[in-house]
Amino acid sequence: xxxxxxxxxxxxxxxxxxxxxxxxxxxxxxxxxxxxxxxxxxxxxxxxxxxxxxxxxxxxxxxxxxxxxxxxxxxxxxxxxxxxxxxxxxxxxxxxxxxxxxxxxxxxxxxxxxxxxxxxxxxxxxxxxxxxxxxxxxxxxxxxxxxxxxxxxxxxxxxxxxxxxxx
Numbered sequence: 001x002x003x004x005x006x007x008x009x010x011x012x013x014x015x016x017x018x019x020x021x022x023x024x025x026x027x028x029x030x031x032x033x034x035x036x037x038x039x040x041x042x043x044x045x046x047x048x049x050x051x052x053x054x055x056x057x058x059x060x061x062x063x064x065x066x067x068x069x070x071x072x073x074x075x076x077x078x079x080x081x082x083x084x085x086x087x088x089x090x091x092x093x094x095x096x097x098x099x100x101x102x103x104x105x106x107x108x109x110x111x112x113x114x115x116x117x118x119x120x121x122x123x124x125x126x127x128x129x130x131x132x133x134x135x136x137x138x139x140x141x142x143x144x145x146x147x148x149x150x151x152x153x154x155x156x157x158x159x160x161x162x163x164x165x166x167x
Contacts, residue, residue, distance in 0.1 A: 001046070002026045002165045005037070015041035025049075026164045027083050028126020031058045032074065033158065049076030049083065054156050057086060057121070059128065061097040062108050067128070068095045068154045069119055083126070088119040093154050096131065098141070111147045114139040 006021025017039040019025070025032040035053025039046055055074035059067045072090025076083050088094075098110040116137035122130035133139070142151060 003037075004163050004165065017041065024160050024163060026161075029059055030083075030123075030126060031160065031164075032056070032076075033058075033160070034074065045081045046078045046083075048078065049074070049086075051076075055088065056154075056156055056158075057088070058157065058159060060159070060161075061099070065097045065108050065111075065152065066095075066157070066159060067097055068157055069093070069121065069131075070154050070156060071119065082123075084123050086121040086123065088121070090117070092116055092119040094119055094131065094133070095152065095154055097144075108144055110141055110143050111151060112139060112141045113151045 003019060003023065003025040005019035005023035007019070009018045010016070011018070019037040023033065023037040025037060032049070032051055034051035034055040038050040040048040040050070051074035053072070055071050057069040057074060061067050069088050069092065071088030071092035075087045075089070077085045092115070094112070094114040096112045097108045098112060099106050100109045114133050114137050116133045117135040120132040120134060121128055142148070
């Protein structure tokens with residue numbers, strides 16, 4: 001994981017790292033952001049992640065499109081020091097770009113826009129493997145060429161890859 005913020009605090013007593021002031025974290029191609037981010041350590045390793053206020057998960061789908069999930073909060077769970085599950089809670093929204101392989105080339109073919117109260121995301125080696133929409137999801141799948149421009153980016157979207165520390 002790499003991260004940037006204006007203020008970082010580590011509390012030794014409860015093994016809690018807190019990032020405030022435009023915090024961003026990157027984990028294997030995924031960008032996390034919110035008003036504040038807390039990382040709970042257990043035995044010296046990351047155990048839980050809490051993104052609060054305007055919580056956002058973003059991953060680049062291709063050179064033009066970004067998969068996005070947002071909610072009031074994001075709670076992440078680590079296994080063997082790797083993020084393996086995220087829960088977006090509170091007015092959760094998702095924009096996901098459907099992909100197909102054509103002539104051995106993966107292409108974005110559509111966009112799925114979903115609103116619901118809670119979204120559960122399963123990750124493996126930093127890649128999204130499963131997405132479950134909980135509590136009455138409302139979804140629309142658009143062919144990419146017919147998708148309204150306003151459906152391609154969620155409110156609050158900000159891709160900040162240039163700020164990611166390289167070492």
